[in-house]
Amino acid sequence: MRNALGLLLGGTLPGLLKPAPACAAPGRGDPWTTLIDVDACDGCGACVRACRARNLERVPLPARPLPRPFPSWVRNQDWSDRREVTDRLTPYNWLYIQSCTVRAASGTRRIFLPRRCMHCINPPCVNLCPTGAARQRRNGAVYIDQGVCLGDSQCDRACPWMIPRRQSGVGLYLNLAPRFVGNGQMFKCDYCQDLLDQGQQPACIAACPRQAQSIGPREEMVHRARALAAERGGDIFGLNENGGTNSLYVFSQPFRDVEAELLRQDEIGFGRPSLRPAGASMDKENRLLSTVLLAPLAGAALAGVRLWREKQKRRRS
Ligand code: SF4
Ligand code: SF4
Ligand code: SF4
Secondary structure (H helix, E strand, O other): OOOHHHHHOOOOOOOOOOOOOOOOOOOOOOOEEEEEEOOOOOOOOHHHHHHHHHHHHHOOOOOOOOOOOOOOOOOOOOOHHHOOOOOOOEOOEOOEEEEEEEEEOOEEEEEEEEEOOOOEOOOHHHHOOOOOOEEEOOOOOEEEOOOOOOOOOHHHHHOOOOOOEEEOOOOHHHHOOOOOOOOOEEEOOOOOHHHHHOOOOOHHHHHOOOOOEEEEEHHHHHHHHHHHHHHHOOEEEOOOHHHOEOEEEEEOOOHHHHHHHHHHOOOOEOOEOOOOOOOOHHHHHHHHHHHHHHHHHHHHHHHHHHHHHHHHHHHHO
16 A cells, blocks of 8 residues: 555555565564664764765766746745755764753753654655655665655654655655655665664664763663663653654653743754654554555646646637
């Protein structure tokens, strides 16, 4: 069902309907899970620089002028002249440090949270992607296949934290029907899956000078997260959110208080994800699936109307 658009287009897009490549995580076959120790992070940004050094050049620059999107309410999103932005997630910046001040026993304290894709266990972005471009590997990595993505943003809408970001004017849709199909490509953290395959840590984790981030088999990381939280009388974010994720944040205070401070200090918004304790999105699967199925059909119908109108206009002139 998730390949509705692919079926609609006759399955002609390269890679459509292909299953995600299998890749067993080293060790016990558990997915890889990251533990992010918020108490240890000092916001130095080494992880962000490492991610950018690896990924910035992988995101293409758009064709100009940007094709006018259709339907007319769809807006082009262009970050290509703001590639230096690191204070939020953008198509060119897959990891950023979210920060706020919280109350602590000693007064107030500035805290830092490296934010990127959570690599959910049952990711709605994958399940609801109409072209099958969003995929999940057995090692837990959720990634977007740039050869197939049409930038329709279903993954962004399905994600409780709106992680994937769109760049217009790039990708496959330029070779199809740029005015009628898609609007660019979606980009987000891919868990450095090629490094994981080679038995190496993701670049952001390897770059951290304070070992605030670590990665290991899920079972082991859950055990460590629980032990740390218990030791500090603290909290874990990501264990049950969205049905469970492979990114666990641990902090010595409740995350609902952090979320409240982030909101109060205007640190949540476009490209700045919340810490919302999201329920399992896939529980609302039927509603979301109908959206996914209807969206391409509606788009195709509207495209037909528009073509017909243009034909009529040409005939009259
Ligand atoms: S955080 Fe969002 S983009 Fe990442 S796997 Fe989960 S649903 Fe998908
Ligand atoms: S895992 Fe890789 S792609 Fe994801 S934030 Fe870290 S460095 Fe960037
Ligand atoms: S490199 Fe480590 S300490 Fe520095 S911002 Fe990233 S997670 Fe925090």
